[in-house]
Amino acid sequence: MKQVVQNYKSGELAVLDVPVPGCKPGGVLVRSAYSLISTGTELMKVSEAGMSMLGKARSRPDQVAKVMQSVATNGVPATYRKVMGKLDSYTPLGYSLCGVVEQVGPGIDDVKVGDLVACAGNEHALHAELNWVPKNLYAPVPDGLAPRHAAFGTVGSIAMQGVRQGEPRLGEVALVIGLGLIGQLVAQLLAASGVRVVGVDPDPARCELAERLGAAACGDPSSAAVEAAVAELTGGHGVDQVYLAAGGGSNQPVELAARLCRDRGRVVDIGKCRLDLPWNAYYEKELDVRFSRSYGPGRYDPEYELEGRDYPIGYVRWTERRNLACFLDLVARGRVDVEPLVSHVADFDDAVETYQRLKDGDLKAVAVLFRYLEHAAEAQAPAVTVPAVKRSGDSVSTSGRAASTPVRLAFVGAGNYATSMLLPHLAQRDGVELSTVVTTTALSAANAQRKFGFAEATTDLDAVLGDKSIDAVFVVTRHSSHAELTRRALLAGKTVFVEKPLALTEDELAGVLAAVEESGNDRLQVGFNRRFAPLLQEARKQFGARTGPASLRYLVNAGRLDHGSWYLQQGTEGSRFAGEGGHFIDTASWLLEADPVSVYAITTPGNEDLQVVLRYPDGSNATISYVTTGAPGFPKETLDLVADGKVLRLDDFVRASVYSRKRWVSSRLPKARDKGQSAELAAFIKAVRTGGPMPVPLESLVTTTAATLAVQTGLAGGVPVTLARA
Numbered sequence: 001m002k003q004v005v006q007n008y009k010s011g012e013l014a015v016l017d018v019p020v021p022g023c024k025p026g027g028v029l030v031r032s033a034y035s036l037i038s039t040g041t042e043l044m045k046v047s048e049a050g051m052s053m054l055g056k057a058r059s060r061p062d063q064v065a066k067v068m069q070s071v072a073t074n075g076v077p078a079t080y081r082k083v084m085g086k087l088d089s090y091t092p093l094g095y096s097l098c099g100v101v102e103q104v105g106p107g108i109d110d111v112k113v114g115d116l117v118a119c120a121g122n123e124h125a126l127h128a129e130l131n132w133v134p135k136n137l138y139a140p141v142p143d144g145l146a147p148r149h150a151a152f153g154t155v156g157s158i159a160m161q162g163v164r165q166g167e168p169r170l171g172e173v174a175l176v177i178g179l180g181l182i183g184q185l186v187a188q189l190l191a192a193s194g195v196r197v198v199g200v201d202p203d204p205a206r207c208e209l210a211e212r213l214g215a216a217a218c219g220d221p222s223s224a225a226v227e228a229a230v231a232e233l234t235g236g237h238g239v240d241q242v243y244l245a246a247g248g249g250s251n252q253p254v255e256l257a258a259r260l261c262r263d264r265g266r267v268v269d270i271g272k273c274r275l276d277l278p279w280n281a282y283y284e285k286e287l288d289v290r291f292s293r294s295y296g297p298g299r300y301d302p303e304y305e306l307e308g309r310d311y312p313i314g315y316v317r318w319t320e321r322r323n324l325a326c327f328l329d330l331v332a333r334g335r336v337d338v339e340p341l342v343s344h345v346a347d348f349d350d351a352v353e354t355y356q357r358l359k360d361g362d363l364k365a366v367a368v369l370f371r372y373l374e375h376a377a378e379a380q381a382p383a384v385t386v387p388a389v390k391r392s393g394d395s396v397s398t399s400g401r402a403a404s405t406p407v408r409l410a411f412v413g414a415g416n417y418a419t420s421m422l423l424p425h426l427a428q429r430d431g432v433e434l435s436t437v438v439t440t441t442a443l444s445a446a447n448a449q450r451k452f453g454f455a456e457a458t459t460d461l462d463a464v465l466g467d468k469s470i471d472a473v474f475v476v477t478r479h480s481s482h483a484e485l486t487r488r489a490l491l492a493g494k495t496v497f498v499e500k501p502l503a504l505t506e507d508e509l510a511g512v513l514a515a516v517e518e519s520g521n522d523r524l525q526v527g528f529n530r531r532f533a534p535l536l537q538e539a540r541k542q543f544g545a546r547t548g549p550a551s552l553r554y555l556v557n558a559g560r561l562d563h564g565s566w567y568l569q570q571g572t573e574g575s576r577f578a579g580e581g582g583h584f585i586d587t588a589s590w591l592l593e594a595d596p597v598s599v600y601a602i603t604t605p606g607n608e609d610l611q612v613v614l615r616y617p618d619g620s621n622a623t624i625s626y627v628t629t630g631a632p633g634f635p636k637e638t639l640d641l642v643a644d645g646k647v648l649r650l651d652d653f654v655r656a657s658v659y660s661r662k663r664w665v666s667s668r669l670p671k672a673r674d675k676g677q678s679a680e681l682a683a684f685i686k687a688v689r690t691g692g693p694m695p696v697p698l699e700s701l702v703t704t705t706a707a708t709l710a711v712q713t714g715l716a717g718g719v720p721v722t723l724a725r726a
Contacts, residue, residue, distance in 0.1 A: 001017070001018060001019075001020050001128065001129040001130050001442065002015050002016065002017060002018075002128065002129050002348065002349075003015070003016055003018050003092065003126060003127065003128035003129070003442060003443060003446075004016075004092070004093050004094065004126070004127035004128070004348075004351045004352075004355075004370075005090035005091065005092060005093070005443060005446075006045070006090065006091055006093060007088065007089070007090055007091075008086075008089075008091055009084075009088045010088075013351075013352045013355050013356070014090070014352060015348075015349065015351050015352060016090060016443075016446055017446070018128075018442035018443055018445065018446040018457070019439075019442045019445050019446070019457050019458050019459045020130050020442060020459060021130060021131065021132040021440060021441055021442045021459060022132065022440040022459040023103040023104070023105045023132060024105055024132060024440060025105045025106040025107050026105060026106070026107045026108065026134055026135055026306075026307065026308045027105050027108065027124075027132050027133050027134040027135060028101045028102075028103065028104050028105060028108055028111060028117070028132070028133055028135075028138065029101070029102045029103035029104075029105075029130060029131070029132055029133075030097075030099040030100065030101055030102065030117060030119055030130065030131050030132075030133050030138070031099050031100050031102045031129065031130055031372075031373075032097050032098075032099040032127075032128065032129055032130070032131065032348075032370075032372045033097075033098050033099045033100060033116075033147040033148075033151075033371075033372055033373075034097065034098050034099075034147050034148045034150075034151040034369050034370065034371055034372065035094050035096065035097035035098075035125070035126075035127050035151060035348075035369070035370045035372075036094075036096040036097065036151045036152055036154070036155060036367060036368070036369055036370075037094070037127075037354070037355075037358070037367070037368040037369070037370070038094075038095065038096065038155060038181065039180060039181055039358065039365055039366065039367065039368065040180055040181060040182065040247055040271065041095075041272075042093055042094070043355075043358055043359060044247065044272070045093070066562075067079060067083055069632055070082065070083075072632065072633050073559070073632070073635075073636050074636075074673060075654070075672055075673045076672075077672035077673075078672060078673055081420055081424065082416070082420050085416075085419055085420045085451075086416070088451070089419075089447045089451070090443060090446065090447050090450070091443075092122075092123070092126040092127070092128070092443055093126065093127050094122070094125060094126040094127035094128070095120060095121055095122040095125050095126070095154055096118075096119075096120060096125055096151060096152065096153060096154030096155050097118070097119050097125045097126075097127075097131070097151050097154075098116065098117070098118050098119070098141060098147045098148070098150035098151040098153065099116070099117065099119065099131070099147075099372075100114060100115070100116055100117075101113055101114060101115045101116075101117055102130065105132075107135075107308070108135060110135075110140070111138075111140055115140060115141075116140070116141040116147060116150065117133075117138040117139060117140055117141060118138065118139050118141055118150045118151070118153030118154070118324060118328055119131060119133045119137060119138045119153075119154070120137045120138070120153065120154035120157065120295055120320065120324055121133070121134075121137045121154075121305065123441075124137050125137070125154060127348070127351060127370055128442070129348070129372060129373075130442075132440070132441075134305060134306050134307075134308060135308040135321075136298060136304055136305055136308055136310065136319070136320060136321045137305060137320070137321070138321075138324075139153065139321055139324040139325040139328060140325075141328060142328055142329060142332040143332075144332060145328060145331060145332040148342070148345070148369055148371075149331055149338050149339065150328060150331070151369060152185075152327075152331070152338045152341075152367070153324050153327055153328055154295060154324065155181060155182065155185065156185055156324075156327035156328075156330075156331070156336070156338075157295040157296060157320065157323040157324045157327055158182060158270065158292075158294060158295055159182050159185035159186045159189055159245075159270070159327075160185075160189055160296070160318075160323050160326065160327050161292050161293070161294065161295055161296040161318075161323055162182070162186055162243055162245070162268055162270035162292035163186055163189045163190060163193070163243070164292075164296075164318060164323075165268045165290045165291070165292045166241040166243060166266050166268045166290070167241075167266065168190055168193050168194075168195045168240070168241060169195075169240075170193070170194040170195075171194065171195075171196075172195050172196075172239075172240040172241065173195065173196045173197075173198065173216075173230070173233045173234050173239045173240055174190050174195050174196070174197050174198070174239055174240060174241045174242070174243060175197075175198050175199075175200065175230065175239040175241070175242045175243070175257070175260055175261070176190070176197055176198070176199045176200065176210075176215075176242075176243045176245060177200045177201075177221070177242065177243065177244050177245060177246050177253045177256060177257065178200070178201060178244065178245035178246030178247070178253070178271060178273075179199050179200070179201035179203070179206040179207060179209070179210050179218065179245075180201075180206070180245065180246075180247075180366060181341065181366050181367050182245045182270055182271065183199065183201070183206075183210075183243070183245035183246070184206070184209065184210055184213065184341055184366060185336070185338075185341075186243050186245055186270065187199055187210050187213065187214065187215050188213055188214055188336045188337065189330075189336065190243075191213075191214035191215065192214075192330065192335045192336060195241075196216045196233055197210075197214065197215040197216055198215065198216060198217050198218065198226060198229050198230055198233065198239065199211070199215045199217070199218035199219075200218065200219065200220070200221045200226055200256065201218065201220075201221075201246075202220050202221065204220075206218075206366065207219060207220075209340060209341075209366070212340070213337060213340060216229065216233060217229035217233075221252060221253075221256055226260075227259075227260065230260050234262065237262045237263075238260055238261050238262030238263070238265060239260055239261055239262060239265060240261075240262060240265055240266070241261075241265060241266045241267070241268065242257040242260065242261050242265065242266070242267045242268070243268050243270055244257065244267065244268065244269045244270060244271055244273055245270050245271045246271050246273045247271050247272050247273055248273060248274070249274050250273070250274060251274045251275075251276045253273050253274075254267075254273070254274070254275055254276065254277055254278070255278055255281070257287075258277075258278055258281035258282055258285065258287065259281070261285060261287055262285070263285050263286070264285065264286050264287070264288065265285065265287055265288070266287070266288045266290060267287050267288065267289045267290065268290045268291070268292055269289070269290070269291050269292065270292045277289065294320075295320040295323055295324065296318055296319055296320045296322075296323040297311060297316050297318065297319045297320065298311065298316075298319045298320040298321070299320055300563070300564050302564065302566060302568075302569050303569065303571065304319070304320070305320070306569075307569075307571070307572065338367070341366045341367040342366075342367050342368075342369060343363075343364070343365030343366050343367055343368060344363060344365050344368045344369075345368070345369045345370075345371050346368065346369070346370055346371065347370070347371055348370045348371065348372050351370060354368060354370075406431050406432060406433040407431060407432050407433065407471050407472065407685055407688050407689050408433045408435040408469055408470050408471050408472075409426065409432060409433065409434055409435060409470070409471065409472050409473075409474060410435050410436040410437070410438065410464045410467075410470045410472070410473050410474070411423070411434070411436070411437045411438065411448065411454070411473075411474045411476060412438045412439075412461060412464070412473060412474065412475050412476065412477055412485055412489075413438070413439060413474075413475065413476035413477035413478075414437050414439050414444045414445060414447065414448035414476070415444065415476065415477075417476060417499065418448075418474070418476040418499075419447075419448060419451065419452075421677050422474065422476065422677060422681065423448065423451075423452045424452075425677055425678045425681050426452075426681060426685075427452045427453060429681075429682075429685065431685070431689065432685060433455070434452055434453055434454045434455065435454065435455050435456065435467075435469070435470055436454060436455065436456045436457070436458060436464050436467070436470065437449055437452075437454045437456075437457050437458075438458055438459065438460070438461050438464055439457075439459060440459060442459065445457035445458065445459070461485075461488075465488060465489060465492035465494065466492065470494065471494070471495060471688050472494060472495040472496065472497060472684075472688050473489040473492075473494045473495070473496055473497070474496075474497045474498075474499075475489065475496065475497070475498040475499065476499050478566060478573060479501055479504060479573045479574055479578075479579045480504060480572050480573050480574070482498050482499070482501060482502060482503065482504075483502065483503040483504065483505075483508035483509065483511060483512055484508075484511075485498070486498045486502065486512055486515075486524070487511050487512050487514075487515040488515075490512070490515040490516060490519055490521045490523075490524065491515050491518065491519050491521075493519065493521055494521075494523075495523035495524075495525075495687075495688050496523065496524050496525070497525045497526075497527065497684055498524070498525070498526055498527065499526075499527040500526055500527050500528060500579070500580070500582045500583060501526075501574070501578060501579055501582050501705060501708060502526050502582070502701060502702075502705045503705055503709070504573075504574040504578055504579075504709075505709065506706075506709060509702065509705055509706065509709070512524075513702065516698070522694075522698050523687075523688075523694060524694065524698055524701065525684050525687075525694050525695055525696060525701075526582070526586075526696070526701045526704075526705070527680070528582060528583055528586035528587070528680075528696065528701075528704065529583075529675055529676040529677045529680040530583055530584075530586070530587040530653075530675055530676055531586060531587055531590040531676065531696075532676030532677075532679040532680040532683065532695075533653055533674055533675050533676035533679070534674055534676070534679065535650070535653055535654075535655075535656050535666060535674065536587075536650060536653070536656065536676070537679075538656070538666065539648050539650060539656040539657075539658055539664075539666070540591060540648070542648075542658040542664040543641065543646055543648045543658050543660075544646075544660075546643040546644045546646075547644055548643055548644050549616075549618050549619035549620040549621075549643065550591075550592055550620040550641060550642060550643035550644075551620070551621060551622075551623075551641075551642045551643070552588050552591060552592065552620070552621070552622040552623070552639070552640070552641045552642075553622075553623050553625070553639070553640045554584050554587070554588060554622065554623070554624045554625070554637070554638075554639045555625045555627070555637070555638045555639075556584055556624065556625065556626045556627065556636065556637055557627060557630040557631075557634050557635065557636050557637070557638075558576070558580070558626055558627060558628050558636070559628060559630065559632055559636075560628050560629075561576070561628075567579060575712060576628075577610055577612075577626055577708070577711055577712075578708060578709065578711070578712065580626075581612070581624070581626065581708045581711060582704050582705060582708045584624045584626070584637075585612075585614065585622075585624070585704050585707050585708055586696075586700075586704045587639070588614060588622035588624065589614075589616075589622075589700065589703075589704060591641055591648075592616050592620050592622065594616045594617055594618065594620070595616075595699070595700055595703040595704070595707075595723075596614040596615060596616055596622075596703065596707050596723060597615055597616065597617055597722065597723055598614070598615045598720050598721060598722050598723060599612065599613070599614055599615075599707050599710040599711060599714055599720065599721045599723065600612070600613040600615075600714055600719075600720040600721070601613070601710075601711045601712075601714035601715050602715070603715055604629075609625070609626065609627040609628060609629055610624075610625070610626040610627075610711070610715075611623065611624075611625055611626075612624040612626065612711055613720075614707065615720075620643075635651060635652035635654075636652055637650070637652050637653065638650065638651055638652060645660065646658065646659065646660040647659040647660075652673065653673045653674060653675050654673055655667075680695065683695035703723065706723055707723060710723060
C-alpha cells in the first residue's frame with residue numbers, strides 16, 4: 001500500500017510503498033476514502049523538517065532538553081546514534097480521515113465490514129491507503145453524510161473540545177483569533193450554540209468566509225472595526241470568551257485577548273501561539289486562562305486510546321470518541337457546514353506536490369483533502385488466509401553450517417531499541433543476512449528495510465515462521481507479546497533471540513517451556529547483554545576467582561519516565577521492574593556464578609523505589625536498588641562486588657576498577673558506553689552458525705525470569721520468596 005511520509009532530518013516528502021498494517025484485536029482495518037490535511041499542524045511540521053539542525057533545535061527546546069539529559073545518562077556516542085536514528089527515519093503525516101471498514105479485529109462488535117467510519121489519531125488516521133484504528137478512535141458515520149465531510153471529524157473534535165473549555169452560554173459574545181481551519185470550525189460551533197462571534201484574521205478572504213458561515217463581524221487584528229464591533233455587541237463590557245486559534249511567534253493574540261475580554265472573562269488556548277501573558281492586563285481583569293487538549297478527554301491516555309477502556313459517561317460526558325460522534329452528527333444535521341472550507345481536493349498520488357504547493361504558498365487553502373480510490377465507500381474487504389502453525393515433536397538439529405553460508409535473520413518488531421542497539425551491529429556483520437522484518441505498523445517495517453537492508457518487509461508473521469530458509473528470529477516487540485511470539489517461533493523450529501523480559505507471568509513462562517518440550521527446540525537466548533560488556537568482562541577477570549561468599553550492590557538510577565511512555569501501561573505490559581529487572585538479576589548471577597534461591601523485595605510508599613535482595617546457594621547475596629527518584633545527572637548503573645578482601649567497582653560502563661593486593665583501573669577515556677550488545681550478538685550468531693551451545697544456558701534464563709516475577713509476589717506478600725526447583 002502507499003503512505004505519505006517525511007524524513008525529519010532531510011525534509012524529504014514521499015509517497016512510500018509500505019506493508020499493509022495488521023488488524024490487531026480491539027480495532028478495525030480501514031481503507032481510506034478521504035483524509036484531511038491539517039493546514040496548521042502538519043504544515044508546521046513540514047516547515048520544521050526543512051530547517052537546519054540549529055533551526056530545528058530552536059523550534060523544539062523541549063526535545064533539546066531531552067537530548068542533553070540523554071547525553072548525561074548515556075554518553076555522547078549512544079545519544080548521537082539514537083537521535084540520528086530518529087531524525088533519519090520516515091515519519092507519518094495525517095490524523096483525520098474517513099474510510100471503509102475492511103477488516104474487524106477480535107473484540108469489536110459496533111461496526112462491521114463495509115461500514116463507513118471517521119477516524120482520529122496521529123498514529124492511526126494517517127495519510128495512507130489502509131490504517132489500523134483502535135475502537136475509541138473511530139466513530140460510525142451517520143447515514144447521508146458524505147465521506148469527504150466526515151473526514152473533518154478529528155479537526156472538528158479539536159475545535160469542539162476548545163469550545164467546551166470556554167463553557168459558552170446562550171446570548172454571550174465570543175472572540176475567535178485566527179480564522180484558519182480550526183478557527184472557522186470554532187466560529188461555527190459557537191454560532192450553533194447561540195453565541196455571537198467576532199472573528200479576527202489578517203486575511204480578508206478568511207474573514208469574509210467566517211461571516212458567510214455565521215460570524216457577526218470579522219476583521220484585521222489591527223483594525224478599529226473589530227473593537228467597534230465588540231463594543232457594540234457587548235455594550236462596551238468586552239467579550240465573554242476569547243479562543244486563541246492562531247499560530248506563529250507573535251504575542252499579539254494574547255495581548256488582543258486581554259484588551260477585548262470583559263472582566264473575569266475566559267481565554268482558551270487551542271492553537272500553538274506565543275503565550276507571554278501581559279501580567280497587569282490579565283491580573284486586573286482576573287482573566288481565566290484555559291488550555292484545550294486536542295480532541296478531548298482520553299487523549300494521550302493509552303488505556304483509553306489503545307486498550308479501548310471507556311470513561312463512564314456519568315463522570316466524563318464528552319470523551320474523544322463522543323466528541324467525534326457529536327461533530328459528525330452536527331455536520332449531518334446541517335448545523336455545521338464544512339463544504340465551504342474545502343479549498344482543494346487532490347488525488348492521493350499527488351500528495352508530495354500538494355504539500356510543496358502549500359509550503360511555498362502557491363496553494364492558499366483553509367482545508368485540503370486527499371481523495372483515494374473512487375467509490376471507496378463501496379470497497380469490499382479481500383479474503384485473508386491465516387496460515388496454520390505447524391507443530392513438531394522432533395528434536396531440532398544443532399548441526400553446524402558451512403562458513404560461507406550466511407546466517408539468515410528475521411526481526412519481529414523494529415522499534416527504537418531494535419534500530420539503535422541491535423540492527424546497527426548486525427547490518428554490517430560478515431556472514432549475516434537480514435532477511436525479513438515483521439511489524440504491525442507498516443511504516444516502521446519500511447524504515448527498517450530502508451535503513452538496514454532487509455530483503456523483505458511484511459506484517460505476516462506466519463509466513464516468516466514457515467520460511468525454512470530463515471535460521472533465527474529476533475523478537476523485539478512490546479513486553480506483553482514476548483512469550484507468545486517466542487513460543488510460536490520455537491514451535492516453528494527457529495533459533496530465537498528475545499529481548500527481555502522472556503515472560504510477564506508464570507503461566508507465560510510455563511508456556512514457553514511447554515513449547516521447548518513439545519518441539520525439542522531449546523535454542524533460545526534472552527537479551528541480557530550486560531554480562532557480555534567488555535569492560536565488565538575485563539573487571540571480572542582482574543577480580544579473579546573467589547573462595548568465600550560475596551556481597552554485591554547494584555544501584556540502578558532508572559529515573560522517571562516521560563508521560564505517555566508505554567512502560568507505564570502496567571495493566572498490559574507489566575511493571576517497570578518486570579520489564580527491565582532481568583538485566584540486573586542476570587548480571588548479578590553471572591558475577592556470582594550461580595542462580596538465586598530466594599528473593600526479597602520491599603518498596604517505598606507509592607512503589608517509587610525498589611530494593612531487591614537475592615540470596616545464592618553459597619551464602620552470597622546481591623542487593624539491587626532500582627530507583628526512580630534520583631538525580632538525573634547521576635550515573636544510571638553503579639555496581640560493587642566485595643569478597644575475599646577484594647572489591648570490584650563498575651561506574652556506568654564507563655570506568656571499572658578492582659582493589660586487591662594490586663589495584664587495577666580501566667582507561668579513563670573509554671570510546672563509549674558498551675553494554676555488551678555487540679559481543680552478545682556475536683556469541684548468538686556463532687551459536688546459530690556452528691550449532692554449538694547457546695551463550696547463556698536455558699536454565700539460567702528461566703531462573704532469572706522466575707526471580708524477576710518473584711519480585712512482584714514478594715511485594716504483595718511482604719516476605720522472602722523461595723525459588724523452588726521443579
